[in-house]
Amino acid sequence: MRDWVNNAIREIDADFQRSADTHLIKLVLPELSGIDIYLKDESTHPTGSLKHRLARSLFLYGLCNGNIREGAPVIEASSGSTAVSEAYFARLLGLPFIAVMPASTACKKVEQVEFYGGRCHFVDQSSQIYGESERLASELDGHYMDQFTYAERATDWRGNNNIADSIFSQMAQERFPIPRYLVMSAGTGGTSATLGRYIRYRRFETELVVVDPENSVFFDAYQQKDLTLTSSNGSRIEGIGRPRVEPSFVPSVIDRMIKVPDAASLATMRWLEQGIGRQAGASTGTNLWGALQLAQEMLERGEQGSIVTVLCDKGERYLDTYYNDEWVSRQIGDLTHWMSKLPGF
Structure with a gap:
């Protein structure tokens, strides 16, 4: 038994060594002068997602x-x-x-x-x-x-090779190397827990903002400080939002939460394709909508700085849903109002 386990761990470590780190994409947004937004592109993993x-x-x-x-x-x-x-x-x-x-x-x-x-x-x-x-x-x-x-407990949030350590390492040569905000959505809550703990461990001033879609209880549970809340509906944004507060969701490391309408998530997802020439999933749209709202607040306060969020997975997984106009019209509704709010659209 021990020999098999040793070999299994060796196989996983070898697979990790064959994989490069994921890219950090800087968005070009002239409308947001003095504010830099970055996407940690987790879609480039061998299986195509943050997971x-x-x-x-x-x-x-x-x-x-x-x-x-x-x-x-x-x-x-x-x-x-x-x-x-x-x-x-x-x-x-x-x-x-x-x-x-x-x-x-x-x-x-x-x-x-x-x-x-x-x-x-x-x-x-x-x-x-x-x-x-x-x-x-x-x-x-x-x-x-x-x-x-x-x-939330399987990832070593203090060590290297976690997503937080990777983000801050890649930001080191940017003009605002310590982000004003990290923005992340919650599915299990594990990634937001890793980010929040790492920020505190490294004593950064960065704030962790968690965005949440419709039909998810995370936002309400955070606002009401009630982790027993449940919902009978499921999230329409695959991979994020839950009908119950999951054990891996750690609200104490979160500085703020933002509720994001599903139509805004899809509008931002499609808007992003125009900027980077690639399709991403709707959870990425949720993340980026939150980042853009924070950037607008910074502009209004006259602040400069950087914001980092996550490109969670590839859009090709959702060609029959989020990139299908008929499905979107039937399940989500008209996106025009939300698209009109996006920079440069």
Whole structure:
């Protein structure tokens, strides 16, 4: 058993060494004179999203805690991107993988999980993914990875190679090297926890602002200081927003939260394509909308500085939804009002 675990950790470390760090993209926005906005492009990971970092950490956490065993299946509750990344690492280690996800998950994500050898197990409501994952893990004698509980503790927020350390290292030669704001949306809450803890550990003056979509309880729970809140509706922005406050969400390291309308997220996502020539997902639109609101506030106060947010995943995963005008009109509504508020549109 120990030999298998040692080899599994070695395989993950070797995979990491084969991967370069992700890029930091500076947006060209003449309207925001004196304010620089950057996107940490997590779509360039091997599995195409921010969740690649999380999946690597969760596998190492599970291996070092003795929970992931040779030949035993790994089960995860996921709305898509985490499942894709975990399927990648499960294949790397030769393990069966099952993703429990809502039936509404984008077809492209389902195809990618299956591409890496994983199996998708669908439920009708997003709130059902937790219990069904536990049931499958018990029935199959496997390990329920449970990203929503372990995301905030699986990542070493003090060490190097986490997303916060990477951002501040890459910003070192910029004209405003210490960002005024870091902006991040919450799915598990693990990335915002890593960013907030790192800011405090390094004693930076940077503020962490977490943006939240419609049909998510994170914002209300933060405002009301009530972590027991729940919602019967699921987020329409895949990968972020939850109907309950997840255990990995750490409100005490957050300086401020902003609620973002779903139509604003999609408008900003499409606006970004005009600026960088590539499509990103709607969670990136949520992040960037928040960053632009903060930039406008800085302009009004006469401040200069930098803002960093995250490009979470590739837009090609959402061609049948967020980039489909008929779907958007039916599910989200008209984006014209929100597009008119974006710089230079």
